[in-house]
Amino acid sequence: MILAIVETIVESIAKALNTFGVDLGGDHKVHLERPARAEHGDFSSNVCLVFAKKLGMAPRLLAERLAEMIQADPFEDFLRAEVAGPGFLNFYLADSYLHKITLQVLTEGEDNYARHTFGNGQKVQLEFVSANPTGPLHVGNGWLGSYGDALARLFERTGHDVSREYYVNDTGNQIRMLGESLLARREGRDIPEEGYRGDYVGEIADKYDGPNDVMTAGKFAATVILDDIKVTLERIGIHYDSWYSQASIEESGKVAEMIDRMKTSDLVYEHEGATWLAATKLGDNRDRVLIKANGDITYLAGDLAYHQNKFLERKFDKVIDIFGADHHGQVASLKAGVKALGIAPDCLEVLLGQLVSIAGRKMSKRAGTYVKLDDLVDELGPDATRILSLLSSIDQATTLDLDLVTAQSAENPVFYIQYAYARISSIQAMAREQNLPMALAEANATSASTLPLADVNLALLSHPRELQLVKTISLLPEVVEQATRERAPHKVTTWVRTLAADFHGFYHDCRVLGDDVSADLTDARYCLVEATRISLRIALGLLGVTAPERM
RNA sequence: GCCCCCGUAGCUCAGUUGGAUAGAGCGACUGCCUUCUAAGCAGCAGGUCGCAGGUUCGAGUCCUGCCGGGGGCGCCA
Numbered sequence: 147m148i149l150a151i152v153e154t155i156v157e158s159i160a161k162a163l164n165t166f167g168v169d170l171g172g173d174h175k176v177h178l179e180r181p182a183r184a185e186h187g188d189f190s191s192n193v194c195l196v197f198a199k200k201l202g203m204a205p206r207l208l209a210e211r212l213a214e215m216i217q218a219d220p221f222e223d224f225l226r227a228e229v230a231g232p233g234f235l236n237f238y239l240a241d242s243y244l245h246k247i248t249l250q251v252l253t254e255g256e257d258n259y260a261r262h263t264f265g266n267g268q269k270v271q272l273e274f275v276s277a278n279p280t281g282p283l284h285v286g287n288g289w290l291g292s293y294g295d296a297l298a299r300l301f302e303r304t305g306h307d308v309s310r311e312y313y314v315n316d317t318g319n320q321i322r323m324l325g326e327s328l329l330a331r332r333e334g335r336d337i338p339e340e341g342y343r344g345d346y347v348g349e350i351a352d353k354y355d356g357p358n359d360v361m362t363a364g365k366f367a368a369t370v371i372l373d374d375i376k377v378t379l380e381r382i383g384i385h386y387d388s389w390y391s392q393a394s395i396e397e398s399g400k401v402a403e404m405i406d407r408m409k410t411s412d413l414v415y416e417h418e419g420a421t422w423l424a425a426t427k428l429g430d431n432r433d434r435v436l437i438k439a440n441g442d443i444t445y446l447a448g449d450l451a452y453h454q455n456k457f458l459e460r461k462f463d464k465v466i467d468i469f470g471a472d473h474h475g476q477v478a479s480l481k482a483g484v485k486a487l488g489i490a491p492d493c494l495e496v497l498l499g500q501l502v503s504i505a506g507r508k509m510s511k512r513a514g515t516y517v518k519l520d521d522l523v524d525e526l527g528p529d530a531t532r533i534l535s536l537l538s539s540i541d542q543a544t545t546l547d548l549d550l551v552t553a554q555s556a557e558n559p560v561f562y563i564q565y566a567y568a569r570i571s572s573i574q575a576m577a578r579e580q581n582l583p584m585a586l587a588e589a590n591a592t593s594a595s596t597l598p599l600a601d602v603n604l605a606l607l608s609h610p611r612e613l614q615l616v617k618t619i620s621l622l623p624e625v626v627e628q629a630t631r632e633r634a635p636h637k638v639t640t641w642v643r644t645l646a647a648d649f650h651g652f653y654h655d656c657r658v659l660g661d662d663v664s665a666d667l668t669d670a671r672y673c674l675v676e677a678t679r680i681s682l683r684i685a686l687g688l689l690g691v692t693a694p695e696r697m
Numbered sequence: 698g699c700c701c702c703c704g705u706a707g708c709u710c711a712g713u714u715g716g717a718u719a720g721a722g723c724g725a726c727u728g729c730c731u732u733c734u735a736a737g738c739a740g741c742a743g744g745u746c747g748c749a750g751g752u753u754c755g756a757g758u759c760c761u762g763c764c765g766g767g768g769g770c771g772c773c774a
Contacts, residue, residue, distance in 0.1 A: 179713060231717050232754055318774060420772055438772040445774045474701055475769045500702055538710055541702055543767055565736050573733045640711055654738045
């Protein structure tokens with residue numbers, strides 16, 4: 147319905163423009179926007195500025211003509227159209243359009259409001275975190291973890307078939323180093339230069355009673371660490387569909403198979419005893435080694451076999467890899483390799499998150515000087531941790547000041563938002579106690595559509611606070627779509643903060659229950675409260691944050 | 698040297714893919730609780746949007762060049 151009003155306005159503009167011989171079928175779409183200021187109306191269009199030149203007319207003149215035509219043939223809820231500024235066409239609508247949106251939210255409910263189908267069931271895999279199992283997760287992993295999970299939730303809500311995967315780097319050098327560190331710890335020797343020095347190594351060494359074999363010890367440690375990683379991720383609400391082992395693909399023979407197949411093209415060649423991918427021909431800035439001169443395969447070769455598995459065996463339509471910016475260097479070669487495998491480059495999307503650092507110190511896994519995600523969650527709790535990481539774009543490098551974050555933990559934005567939810571719950575609990583018809587109907591309703599909504603006069607919602615609240619609620623579908631398309635879950639955070647602010651304002655100025663509020667107004671406001679609750683739950687659900695009924 | 702990201706209020710960040718008078722939170726100051734939770738509301742203060750050009754009706758947003766910060770350019774993973 148919110149889309150309906152947009153479409154209606156666009157159509158009426160298109161119809162009017164048509165009489166000037168402008169056809170809007172092509173590249174130019176009428177772009178409607180919500181003016182920042184209320185005096186500029188409910189919706190605004192810049193079409194006249196765009197088409198004025200083409201038509202050889204002054205923008206304002208064109209706008210005036212259009213306004214006249216639309217006034218003469220008004221649509222539902224239309225009040226007036228005005229020309230403003232250099233040639234904007236501003237639309238003013240009756241409040242009734244907001245009342246309809248309130249009704250829509252209640253009818254569609256948490257399951258259906260702000261849900262989209264544009265994903266068309268497309269199989270999408272998101273791979274994120276994938277930290278080496280050589281130590282506990284650090285806060286940077288948590289950042290991209292929240293991001294990846296929230297993005298996955300957005301994809302789910304927009305009609306995609308989503309799978310979350312963690313690629314486990316359980317082989318190669320770092321596992322060897324981990325094994326050596328473990329054995330050194332067990333035998334009281336010094337930890338090697340490139341080894342891991344965190345306390346956890348000692349703890350695992352105490353549990354290890356296996357042979358003095360480096361890889362055996364390394365794999366033992368990796369397994370223990372990975373189990374802890376899983377626990378940490380679950381703590382902040384991240385659950386994976388699959389954990390894919392790097393060792394498994396390297397041991398499967400698939401890598402050699404893949405390289406053999408690639409050799410039939412002219413994209414693979416031998417040079418100085420190594421096997422190379424001619425990545426330069428595929429957009430990379432240098433060629434890359436697949437098989438080293440000593441016969442070992444490179445990380446890239448394994449990664450390509452892994453991606454081949456994603457696309458060709460598991461048939462994902464789209465694969466989104468989420469890496470930290472420190473892996474930027476491998477993107478071009480990965481893309482080149484995927485191209486070499488005959489996979490359409492657009493199917494692979496690599497998103498880079500700028501790094502998280504801690505004020506005043508360098509984080510290093512080998513040195514054991516990084517801040518553990520678990521410690522941050524201990525300090526702030528899961529909800530505050532997630533919101534903190536979903537506040538800004540992943541293009542923004544974050545420097546965490548732990549002292550500041552801890553000191554301000556009570557002022558974390560998440561409480562402001564959750565407090566709105568708690569207030570709503572409180573109103574609803576009170577309403578049930580007072581045997582209010584709406585509250586009781588809702589409590590007993592199997593579906594929202596059985597609510598006695600027909601009896602409620604939503605037109606009573608006319609207070610600026612009420613209207614502002616509905617306006618914000620009405621934006622949620624667009625926010626969800628945009629956040630998904632732009633891979634920007636932080637837009638949901640920005641929106642939900644606005645919603646909470648609007649609700650607190652409403653709560654302050656508009657009582658829902660009480661003797662000085664008429665029964666009809668109580669009903670109408672109760673509906674608005676419920677619509678807010680639904681919207682809040684949707685947004686918090688997308689962010690992976692809980693909605694507490696009491697605080 | 699080349700590639701990616703960032704530079705917006707004292708601090709942390711938004712900014713509707715180019716729109717009208719650039720917004721929040723924190724911090725400072727001032728008001729508001731006998732009524733659904735004051736973890737709230739309202740007011741006030743705070744800006745050459747890093748700098749310089751360009752594109753056009755219009756630029757925080759797009760292009761170019763500088764300056765500053767972060768990351769990357771392995772037969773490591």
